[in-house]
Amino acid sequence: MTARQTPDLPTDVALVAAYRNGDQRAATELVGRHAGPVGRFLYASGASPSDVDDLVQDTFFRAFRGLDRWRGEASFRSWLFTIGGNLLRDEFRKRKGCQMLSLDDRDLPDTADPHAELAAAEAERRVRDGVATLPRLQREVFLRRAQQGDDYEEIAAALGTTPGAARVHYHHAVKRLKELLR
């Protein structure tokens, strides 16, 4: 699921080029387009909810600062995930480990079926706890594939590996998670 842009909207490549030419609205458009998925990715990767906004902002800061390093092999969003993942890893190192917070710490949407919602929330909590135990590469591949819906080509380009290797990492991650959640 890499086709994220409709033909009517400017592509990320066009927005990045516009920003490089001084169009700050292009930066706003890129933030609006990708901040949500980046936040979700960081949360799923183990960031505490209270840190997600700051991490997202730091991610964009580093991205805009280092735009010359984005070669376009992977999508702009994948590149943001990589930057965010690196920031999160540095954050974990600083704190000597990840503090997992329960889903009770965040606002859950109102729902007509609170029991189903609670069961889903519990399933999410367990998945998130399990994802946090995965090796970094497996975690990134799993989240990009299952949470973000990226295909293996996209994931491979972002992580500097082959689609086949990315697929193997994904299946390893799934196997481990199924054992953990059993």
Add this chain to the structure above:
Amino acid sequence: MTSCTQLSDRMPDVAHGASRWTETEERHLAACADCRAEWELVTAACRLGAPFRPPADPALMASLVLERLAHERRRARFRVRLWPAAGLAAAAAVILAVWTGVGVRPGGDGARGTAPRVATAPPDAPRAELPLPELDDLPAEALDSILQALDSPGARADTYELPGLGDPGDRELERALTGLEG
């Protein structure tokens, strides 16, 4: 490739709505507990962090990011400019030290050099005016008499004015000027 692996590869796409199960796949899913467990895992991963929404005001986040970038660039430019300035200041300090150091008079008392004397007017001295050589050459008595003549109420203003053009010499001058101007 087993049916389970085929299903596993397609799960993220179906969970994200990019694809749909075929009837065969649905039948397999209904019959295979392992695939159902994986399907629950993938759908939970797909929802992970769903309550996080893009920033309500992307323009604000973008402006914060861009302001940080601008601030960092200003600091970097300042650092670049600071080094030559610091070098110049150090060179100036060295020159000043050498200059004051060689200020020891050969026949002096051997003390450290004193700062070179700069001619300064005494505090109560009249403000410096452009020197008029003619007046500078006059003795004090002559200057006093000129001042008295100027201050005297009976002094005629035209005494020090250029004679009018009514003088014959001026008429010649005027003719010469007219001739020059054509």
